[in-house]
Amino acid sequence: xxxxxxxxxxxxxxxxxxxxxxxxxxxxxxxxxxxxxxxxxxxxxxxxxxxxxxxxxxxxxxxxxxxxxxxxxxxxxxxxxxxxxxxxxxxxxxxxxxxxxxxxxxxxxxxxxxxxxxxxxxxxxxxxxxxxxxxxxxxxxxxxxxxxxxxxxxxxxxxxxxxxxxxxxxxxxxxxxxxxxxxxxxxxxxxxxxxxxxxxxxxxxxxxxxxxxxxxxxxxxxxxxxxxxxxxxxxxxxxxxxxxxxxxxxxxxxxxxxxxxxxxxxxxxxxxxxxxxxxxxxxxxxxxxxxxxxxxxxxxxxxxxxxxxxxxxxxxxxxxxxxxxxxxxxxxxxxxxxxxxxxxxxxxxxxxxxxxxxxxxxxxxxxxxxxxxxxxxxxxxxxxxxxxxxxxxxxxxxxxxxxxxxxxxxxxxxxxxxxxxxxxxxxxxxxxxxxxxxxxxxxxxxxxxxxxxxxxxxxxxxxxxxxxxxxxxxxxxxxxxxxxxxxxxxxxxxxxxxxxxxxxxxxxxxxxxxxxxxxxxxxxxxxxxxxxxxxxxxxxxxxxxxxxxxxxxxxxxxxxxxxxxxxxxxxxxxxxxxxxxxxxxxxxxxxxxxxxxxxxxxxxxxxxxxxxxxxxxxxxxxxxxxxxxxxxxxxxxxxxxxxxxxxxxxxxxxxxxxxxxxxxxxxxxxxxxxxxxxxxxxxxxxxxxxxxxxxxxxxxxxxxxxxxxxxxxxxxxxxxxxxxxxxxxxxxxxxxxxxxxxxxxxxxxxxxxxxxxxxxxxxxxxxxxxxxxxxxxxxxxxxxxxxxxxxxxxxxxxxxxxxxxxxxxxxxxxxxxxxxxxxxxxxxxxxxxxxxxxxxxxxxxxxxxxxxxxxxxxxxxxxxxxxxxxxxxxxxxxxxxxxxxxxxxxxxxxxxxxxxxxxxxxxxxxxxxxxxxxxxxxxxxxxxxxxxxxxxxxxxxxxxxxxxxxxxxxxxxxxxxxxxxxxxxxxxxxxxxxxxxxxxxx
Numbered sequence: 001x002x003x004x005x006x007x008x009x010x011x012x013x014x015x016x017x018x019x020x021x022x023x024x025x026x027x028x029x030x031x032x033x034x035x036x037x038x039x040x041x042x043x044x045x046x047x048x049x050x051x052x053x054x055x056x057x058x059x060x061x062x063x064x065x066x067x068x069x070x071x072x073x074x075x076x077x078x079x080x081x082x083x084x085x086x087x088x089x090x091x092x093x094x095x096x097x098x099x100x101x102x103x104x105x106x107x108x109x110x111x112x113x114x115x116x117x118x119x120x121x122x123x124x125x126x127x128x129x130x131x132x133x134x135x136x137x138x139x140x141x142x143x144x145x146x147x148x149x150x151x152x153x154x155x156x157x158x159x160x161x162x163x164x165x166x167x168x169x170x171x172x173x174x175x176x177x178x179x180x181x182x183x184x185x186x187x188x189x190x191x192x193x194x195x196x197x198x199x200x201x202x203x204x205x206x207x208x209x210x211x212x213x214x215x216x217x218x219x220x221x222x223x224x225x226x227x228x229x230x231x232x233x234x235x236x237x238x239x240x241x242x243x244x245x246x247x248x249x250x251x252x253x254x255x256x257x258x259x260x261x262x263x264x265x266x267x268x269x270x271x272x273x274x275x276x277x278x279x280x281x282x283x284x285x286x287x288x289x290x291x292x293x294x295x296x297x298x299x300x301x302x303x304x305x306x307x308x309x310x311x312x313x314x315x316x317x318x319x320x321x322x323x324x325x326x327x328x329x330x331x332x333x334x335x336x337x338x339x340x341x342x343x344x345x346x347x348x349x350x351x352x353x354x355x356x357x358x359x360x361x362x363x364x365x366x367x368x369x370x371x372x373x374x375x376x377x378x379x380x381x382x383x384x385x386x387x388x389x390x391x392x393x394x395x396x397x398x399x400x401x402x403x404x405x406x407x408x409x410x411x412x413x414x415x416x417x418x419x420x421x422x423x424x425x426x427x428x429x430x431x432x433x434x435x436x437x438x439x440x441x442x443x444x445x446x447x448x449x450x451x452x453x454x455x456x457x458x459x460x461x462x463x464x465x466x467x468x469x470x471x472x473x474x475x476x477x478x479x480x481x482x483x484x485x486x487x488x489x490x491x492x493x494x495x496x497x498x499x500x501x502x503x504x505x506x507x508x509x510x511x512x513x514x515x516x517x518x519x520x521x522x523x524x525x526x527x528x529x530x531x532x533x534x535x536x537x538x539x540x541x542x543x544x545x546x547x548x549x550x551x552x553x554x555x556x557x558x559x560x561x562x563x564x565x566x567x568x569x570x571x572x573x574x575x576x577x578x579x580x581x582x583x584x585x586x587x588x589x590x591x592x593x594x595x596x597x598x599x600x601x602x603x604x605x606x607x608x609x610x611x612x613x614x615x616x617x618x619x620x621x622x623x624x625x626x627x628x629x630x631x632x633x634x635x636x637x638x639x640x641x642x643x644x645x646x647x648x649x650x651x652x653x654x655x656x657x658x659x660x661x662x663x664x665x666x667x668x669x670x671x672x673x674x675x676x677x678x679x680x681x682x683x684x685x686x687x688x689x690x691x692x693x694x695x696x697x698x699x700x701x702x703x704x705x706x707x708x709x710x711x712x713x714x715x716x717x718x719x720x721x722x723x724x725x726x727x728x729x730x731x732x733x734x735x736x737x738x739x740x741x742x743x744x745x746x747x748x749x750x751x752x753x754x755x756x757x758x759x760x761x762x763x764x765x766x767x768x769x770x771x772x773x774x775x776x777x778x779x780x781x782x783x784x785x786x787x788x789x790x791x792x793x794x795x796x797x798x799x800x801x802x803x804x805x806x807x808x809x810x811x812x813x814x815x816x817x818x819x820x821x822x823x824x825x826x827x828x829x830x831x832x833x834x835x836x837x838x839x840x841x842x843x844x845x846x847x848x849x850x851x852x853x854x855x856x857x858x859x860x861x862x863x864x865x866x867x868x869x870x871x872x873x874x875x876x877x878x879x880x881x882x883x884x885x886x887x888x889x890x891x892x893x894x895x896x897x898x899x900x901x902x903x904x905x906x907x908x909x910x911x912x913x914x915x916x917x918x919x920x921x922x923x924x925x926x927x928x929x930x931x932x933x934x935x936x937x938x939x940x941x942x943x944x945x946x947x948x949x950x951x952x953x954x955x956x957x958x959x960x961x962x963x964x965x966x967x968x969x970x971x972x973x974x975x976x977x978x979x980x981x982x983x984x985x986x
Contacts, residue, residue, distance in 0.1 A: 018051045019081040021063060028065065028085060029929055030241045036060040036072065045244045047929075084738065097213045097234045099171075099223035099582075100496060100512055100568070107572075109580050109604030109623050110219030111672055111687050111727070113137070115212045117238070127201045128170075128209060128235055129154045134835030134852025134910055136214050137727040137747035138687075139231075144196065144954045146259075146974035148320045149329040149360050151199050153954050156216055156231030158723040158751050158829065160666050160693045162763065162781055163963055165633025168231040169224055170201065173352045175424050175442035175492050176227065178520050179633065183360070183416050183448040184484040187528075191460065192374050193366025193769070196956050203356030203420040203446075205316040205333040207250055207299050210238040217689060218627025218668045222602030223568055225584035226630035229666040229693065237352060239337045240303040240310030246929065249300045252981025256293035258286065258323050259939055259976040262949055264878050267384045273884035276876050280387040285379040285878075288388065288405050293323040293975055299333070308341040323975045324375070325409055330359040348428040353421070360416040363409060365972045367956045371771035371866075372401050372460065375412075376970040379405040381867055381877035400459050402876070411458035413540075418448040424492070434501045442492035453481040453539040456532040479532035481539035486524040493517045511569040518564075522636075523557040558636045563587045576608040582627075590632050592639040592661035600665075602627025618676040624669070631664040634697045635961075638714035662716050666693040681733040690724040698763060699961035719758035719783065725751035744838045751831060758783035764791075766828075766967055767959040768896050770866025776896045777959055778860045778967065779828070786827040788965045790858065793819045795899035802870070802889030806897065816895055826901065828966020831856030834907070846915045853907035853943075854951075861948050862957070862969035865900040880947075904966060906944035906951040912937045929985040936979040950974040 021031045027048025034041040035055055044050045052061070057077045064070045068085040075081070095102050096114040105112065113136045120131040129152045133141040142153045159166045170177045181197035188194045213234040215221045221228035265273060267281035299316030316333040336353040366374040373381060381402075382388075388406045390396055395407040424442035431437055454460075456479030496514035503509065529543045530550040544551055568582035581603045587596050604625035610617050639661040670689035676682065695716045727749045735742040758781075765788055766779030780791035793816070794807035806819035837850035868879045870888040915934035944951045948968050955971050957964040 015055055015057065015075075015079055016051060016053045017055045017061070017075060017079060017081055018049070019083065021048050021050065021083050021085060023065075023068060023085045027929065029244055029246060031063055031065045031085065034062045034064070036062050043244075086736075097211065097236050098215060098220055099232065099234075100514065100566075101498075101510075106608070106619060106621060106674065107578055107606070108220070108674075109570075109578055109606040110221075110625050111138075111216040111670060111685075111689070112220050113214045113216070113729070115214075117207075117210055120206070120209075127152050127199050128204050128206070128212060129201060129233070131206070131209075131212060132214065132233075134837070134850055135747075137685075137729045137835070138216055138725070138749040138751075138833070139214060140749075140830060140833050140854065142952055142954045143974075144956065145365070145972035146322075146950065147324070147327060147362065147365060147972035148322045149199050149202055149358075149362075150972065151196055152201070154233070155829075156214065156233075157689060157691065157725060157749075158753050159787055159965075160229045160691060160721065160723065161631055161633075161664055162696050162717075162721060162755075162787060163634065163698050163961065165631060166230055167633075168233050169221075169227040170233050170235065171224075172204070172235045172354070172422060173237055173424055173442075174426065174440055174494075175422060175444065176224070176518065177422075178444060178488065178490050180488075180520075180522070182420060182446045182486065182488065183418050184450045184486050184524065184526075187482070188368075189364065189366075189412075189452075189454055189480055191370050191372050192364050193369030195362070195364075195366045202329070202331065202358055203333070203418075203422070204235065204237075204354065205299060205314065205331075205335065205356075207301070207316065208237050208314055208333070208335045208354070210236045212236075217625050217670050217687075218602045218629055218666075219580070219604030219625030219670075222600050222627040222629050223566055223582045223584055224629070225564060225566065225600040226562070226586040226588060226598055226632045226663060228600070228629035229631040229664065230633075237335060237337060237354065238301075238303075238312055238314075239339060240305045240312040245302060245304035247300070247302050247986040248983065249986075250298070250981065250983045252295075252297045252979050254293075254295035254297070254320075254977050254979040256295070256323055256975035256977035258290055259942065259950060259974045262973070263881055264380065265384060265881060265884050269881065269884060270384050270873075270878060273873060273879075274890075275383065275385070275873050275878070278383055278386040280385050282387055283382060283384045285382065285384075285405075288382070289325055289375060289379045289409055290323055290973075291321070291325050293321050293977070295320040295977075295979075297981070308345075310339050312337045322972075324363060324365070324972060326361060326363045326412075327365075327972075328361050332357040346430050350426040350428070351424070353423040356418075356420045358416075358418040358420075360418070362414045362416075364412050364414075365970070367969065368767065368769050369970060370769055370774075372403060373867075374970050375405060375408055376972070377863075377867060378403045378408055380863075381872065383876050384878055386876075397459070398876075403458075403460070408458060411455040412453070414450070414452035416448060416450040418446060420444075420446040434499055436498040436500070438494075438496045438498070440492065440494040440496075444488070444490040444492075446488045447485070448487075449483065449485045451483050451540040453479070455479055455539075456534050456536060477531035477533060479536065479539060480528070480530060481532070481543045482526065482528040483540055483543060484524065484526040486522065488520070488522050490520045491518065506574045508572045509569065511567070513567040514565075516562075516564045516566070518562040520560040520562075521558070523555070525553070525555040527551070527553045559589070560636060561589045562632075576611055578606045580604050586630065586632075588632055590634070590636060590639065591663065592659040594659050595662040598630050598663040598665070600628050600630055602629075614679065616677060618678075618680050619674070621674045622671070623673070624671045626669040627667075629666050629668070631666065631693075634664075634714060638697070658713060658715060660716070661697070661714060662695045664693060664695050664697050664716075666691050668692070681736070682730070683732075684728070684730040686729075687727040688725075689727075691722070693721040693723075694719070696721060700763075717758070717761055719761065720756045721753065721787070722756055723751065723753045725749060740842045742838070742840045745836070747835045749833045751829075751833075753786050753829065755781060755783055755785060755787065763962050765957075765959050765962045766790075766860060766964040767957045768860075768862050768865060769957075769969060770862065770894070772894050773866060773896060778862075778896060778901075778957075779964060780823065781962070782823065785823060786829065788828050790824045790826045790828070790860070790898075790901060791821055792824065792901065793895060793897040794822050794824075795897040798887045798892075802887050803892050804888070804895070804897070804899075806895075816893055824898070824901075826858045828857055828859065828904070828964075830854035830904070844917045844919060846913075846917070848911070848913045850910045851907060852910050853905070855905045857904045857966060858901050859904040859946060859948070859951060859953065859966045859968050861900045861902055861946075862955070862967055863948060863971075865894070865896060866969070869894045882947075902946050902948075904944075904946060904951045906942050906946065908942040908952070909940045910938065912940060927986060930983075931985075932983045934979075934981055934983075936981070937977070938979070939974060939976040941976075 215232040301314035566584040570580035606623035610620040668691040672687035763781040768776040808814040809820035913936040957967040
């Protein structure tokens with residue numbers, strides 16, 4: 001009788017539930033459905049449908065999907081349940097990947113932010129760093145120039161060092177990246193200047209990124225110890241999600257032209273202003289070296305899974321032709337992600353693999369060209385009344401220090417081929433109900449070869465390239481060829497043990513301890529030849545062939561090792577009070593023998609004043625943190641002796657060992673609040689922070705008592721670099737209905753920095769190039785002033801004879817001979833960074849727009865200083881209309897001054913996108929899960945008073961090993977673009 005009763009009860013109260021899950025775009029595959037309080041679960045199929053068996057009539061189904069709001073639905077005896085899922089309105093419920101784990105933003109004690117793939121799906125970027133531009137408060141992203149593949153400068157809460165090495169640590173799928181250059185930079189070519197290496201993050205396909213987390217303060221970055229001072233960016237790649245296999249194809253085309261209109265004198269204006277007339281009016285500098293750019297992006301991915309495994313494979317190909325002729329980048333990528341559970345979930349194996357093959361082409365866009373110029377310089381100064389070609393088709397020749405830009409463009413070749421692999425295997429073993437052990441092994445390997453040459457028919461007056469070859473009848477041999485390569489192999493080994501326990505409803509603990517070992521091996525070589533016969537063309541294919549005078553080779557090999565012990569713990573009390581702490585001990589071979597180990601602690605706390613309430617006030621959390629982080633991004637071998645072999649074969653020390661070289665350490669603290677109001681419509685955060693960096697490492701001239709030739713030596717300088725600021729971030733959902741939504745987001749960061757306790761130490765920075773400008777500089781690092789404060793003559797106009805007037809030491813007007821350089825209350829680092837974005841959807845239509853800007857800083861226009869002055873015009877070089885009409889006389893000496901210092905303030909429309917998603921019964925018939933067509937515009941306009949190509953510029957003008965900021969010199973112009981694309985999922 002009891003058995004029959006139980007059977008009947010089971011039949012009455014257990015049933016099969018079916019249904020359809022959708023979102024604003026239509027059916028939603030891959031949604032997880034769990035019977036609350038049990039382990040019974042399933043997922044929606046390709047068409048968004050699901051069936052779950054033996055469900056009690058009083059059960060509750062929990063529907064979850066990443067990025068969408070979790071919904072709980074009571075069965076209530078129903079056999080069919082349809083659910084429409086919506087975006088999670090509260091950003092505080094986002095799960096953010098942090099150091100060795102993840103945390104909901106509402107439970108974080110530190111300043112952390114995350115961007116999901118949906119927030120940058122339609123932004124075209126060659127580097128993941130660019131996706132953050134204007135999106136995260138306190139993060140400034142500056143591409144060094146507009147060139148495809150150019151380096152990117154990322155600053156999280158300002159600079160923490162006075163030298164290079166201010167970029168954050170990047171962690172991809174748990175593997176910390178080396179961060180150094182992957183490819184070779186270019187040394188000086190015949191006085192035409194040197195160039196920088198390519199962007200080391202180009203290897204990641206944007207469409208493979210699931211999320212980017214930004215860790216900004218010590219509470220979240222101290223667990224990375226000696227590499228956390230500049231913040232940490234954690235990149236997580238996409239994994240397989242759905243049980244039903246899905247195939248996604250993305251394709252887009254991008255058309256670009258130069259942003260803005262950079263005016264020079266045309267032929268008639270040039271002659272009217274006093275330039276020599278050569279008769280022609282056909283030349284235009286833009287036509288000579290620029291073109292319309294084009295980019296093609298295509299990638300395909302397949303994803304599938306089961307109850308115990310998931311897999312994702314993607315392949316991508318992109319090709320970009322830059323707006324400067326003979327520049328561009330081709331990129332081929334592949335990614336593989338696999339996860340498998342064994343023994344009922346006791347053991348989990350995760351495998352991730354990223355590959356990229358890149359082919360870069362560039363031209364002579366150098367950082368430090370002299371009076372002769374690089375390609376940009378020659379195009380700008382070419383006399384607009386002078387034809388490029390002679391009637392017989394030959395190039396017009398003027399002089400060996402006045403180059404034909406088209407001939408230079410066609411005479412120079414520069415190609416870099418890079419292959420990079422980033423792979424990791426992680427094994428996670430559950431040890432009972434509370435302990436978990438994880439082993440991670442990662443490899444980062446890259447190989448890059450750069451080949452470049454300048455044809456001997458390009459006549460340049462350079463002692464390196466002109467060789468009198470008496471054996472060949474005194475023929476002058478010119479030309480240059482170089483092959484340089486860099487190979488890297490980096491290893492990561494980590495062991496971690498995690499303890500997680502809810503002791504009661506009021507007390508929970510999560511703790512982790514671990515050990516890591518990292519090794520970074522780099523080796524490279526360089527071979528270059530000078531002096532070729534005019535008929536030789538394929539110089540890099542036979543670099544020694546036909547050389548009359550000179551052939552040079554060099555090589556290097558370095559290894560850096562880092563060993564670490566770390567631990568962290570987080571306690572939650574009564575669900576509202578969260579306290580955490582961490583400690584890391586790092587030992588590095590980069591440091592001196594006496595200071596190889598550093599210790600980096602941090603603590604943080606947060607209290608939820610209001611927690612998950614309905615109505616006007618939903619969540620209010622206050623938090624605070626303190627910690628110490630380090631910075632070891634200084635040149636390798638800084639702490640050891642370095643020697644060279646002289647002509648006699650004997651070794652000479654060029655840098656003595658510094659056994660006392662210590663870590664740069666940054667002590668920081670901050671307070672902040674996270675909040676949501678108005679039924680989760682308004683979400684925001686406010687932060688105040690202060691950072692104090694000491695033991696600053698910088699290259700200084702070594703003592704005269706050191707043997708060997710004069711050289712720089714890395715030392716810890718006295719003083720402190722202080723950064724403090726306020727960050728504000730707000731997101732508001734204006735409209736939120738089934739058919740329509742509209743949201744806005746804004747962020748602002750206000751930052752100050754100053755050198756203190758620096759004593760009498762002064763470091764010059766911001767080297768200036770150009771005729772008569774050798775050895776000049778624009779910036780200085782000095783006690784009591786912000787980093788890279790401008791140090792210049794104060795320009796006050798022209799006198800009656802057209803000579804420049806400058807300020808004397810006593811403040812009076814004077815000529816250049818008696819002028820006094822002044823420390824100015826102007827700096828190149830922005831004091832304010834802003835970002836604003838809005839997104840709108842109506843049924844199948846969507847639109848988005850984002851702005852960003854920077855204010856309170858100044859740029860030094862080295863291009864104008866080097867090329868645009870009256871004597872250049874009279875000498876036959878083109879200038880801007882402002883110079884053509886200026887009262888300056890032709891004999892007024894060209895000098896660095898505030899004349900070329902300009903406000904760098906700007907506000908830019910970064911992106912505007914409009915899309916349409918196709919849905920309906922016809923989609924089911926052709927077995928399409930989704931299809932979206934979009935058009936997008938990037939960098940459509942910028943509001944600025946800066947007279948150069950673009951205010952977003954950061955030419956590398958390092959001086960004696962000290963970097964610069966805010967310098968603009970012959971940089972590659974930025975572009976504006978329009979894109980059209982489609983994304984289809986089967």
